[in-house]
Amino acid sequence: MALDALSVDSVVVRYGNIAAVDGASFALPRGRVLALLGPNGAGKTSLLRVCEGFRRPDGGRVATLGVDPFAERDRLMPRVGIMPQGGAVHPLAKAGELLRLFASYAADPVDVDYLADRLGLAHTLRRPCRRLSGGELQRLALALAVVGRPELVFLDEPTAGMDVEARHTTWAVIADLRAAGVSVLLTTHLLDEAERLADDVVIVDRGRVVAAGSPAHLTTTAGIDRLTVHADPALPVADVAGCTVREEAPGRYTVDSPQGTLDAAAAAAVLGWFAARGAHVTAVHSQRRTLEDVFLAMTTRKADR
Numbered sequence: 001m002a003l004d005a006l007s008v009d010s011v012v013v014r015y016g017n018i019a020a021v022d023g024a025s026f027a028l029p030r031g032r033v034l035a036l037l038g039p040n041g042a043g044k045t046s047l048l049r050v051c052e053g054f055r056r057p058d059g060g061r062v063a064t065l066g067v068d069p070f071a072e073r074d075r076l077m078p079r080v081g082i083m084p085q086g087g088a089v090h091p092l093a094k095a096g097e098l099l100r101l102f103a104s105y106a107a108d109p110v111d112v113d114y115l116a117d118r119l120g121l122a123h124t125l126r127r128p129c130r131r132l133s134g135g136e137l138q139r140l141a142l143a144l145a146v147v148g149r150p151e152l153v154f155l156d157e158p159t160a161g162m163d164v165e166a167r168h169t170t171w172a173v174i175a176d177l178r179a180a181g182v183s184v185l186l187t188t189h190l191l192d193e194a195e196r197l198a199d200d201v202v203i204v205d206r207g208r209v210v211a212a213g214s215p216a217h218l219t220t221t222a223g224i225d226r227l228t229v230h231a232d233p234a235l236p237v238a239d240v241a242g243c244t245v246r247e248e249a250p251g252r253y254t255v256d257s258p259q260g261t262l263d264a265a266a267a268a269a270v271l272g273w274f275a276a277r278g279a280h281v282t283a284v285h286s287q288r289r290t291l292e293d294v295f296l297a298m299t300t301r302k303a304d305r
């Protein structure tokens, strides 16, 4: 069986008395994209630093591509790509020089001009990094992370500060990485980004994992699905199959379950109720709870507002 790209087991990271990461465990299977979500200060970057081998955990264990990333950092570095938060690069180095330098470290690098073109960086290659815009620096940092064809890529808020087009390009690059079998661990504050890109999501809060699973799993278990049915107005609404049916506006009926989630049988029973009354049903919409709903329910942000 293939080893996980990343295995995080009961990891603790302390800064003085503060446990920024407090016993977090999760795994990133090979070839998948995992999004690490959490409010500011939840411990995401601290976890990344441990997984990247920049810091030894104060407790627990990490295996990155099967090895201890702190003890074997030199051996590991050619196999991973890292895009740090804020896209840190040397301000005086030229973008093209940096890209070629990083490519020179790799046995089989991506063609630099192709990559620069793909990420809309071709016009920046002769400029020192301090003359690049924030979004251009982000794109350069992404290029530096992937130019060596790594097996595993760490992306810390990859699309922060990017315009819409650059964000879409970045999403396409991440999809290409996944299609090529590369494993990706990314952090983001954009929940639609996580929902779009990630096979798996791990939500951390105050250094602990508070929810984990695929976006579909997280948004359907304990969901708050609601059914909206458009039909003739003024039907004699009643409770159907344990669900509450209300006419919110003439001809628009909402169906809620006290259990939170409507299952297929309840939805079928409700539609059967409309059919039995000879109602003309013109539209049926189901609302799933979003990853944002889950995030707010699972993290302390809600309480802080």
Ligand SMILES: Nc1ncnc2c1ncn2[C@@H]1O[C@H](COP(=O)(O)OP(=O)(O)OP(=O)(O)O)[C@@H](O)[C@H]1O
Pocket: 015, 020, 038, 039, 040, 041, 042, 043, 044, 045, 046, 047
């Ligand atoms: N070098 C450090 N020294 C002391 N405290 C630190 C240090 N780095 C981080 N922290 C603290 O540890 C906690 C976790 O920080 P971390 O950067 O890991 O969170 P994060 O989830 O990445 O946050 P953000 O979303 O804001 O980037 C925060 O309370 C932060 O202030």
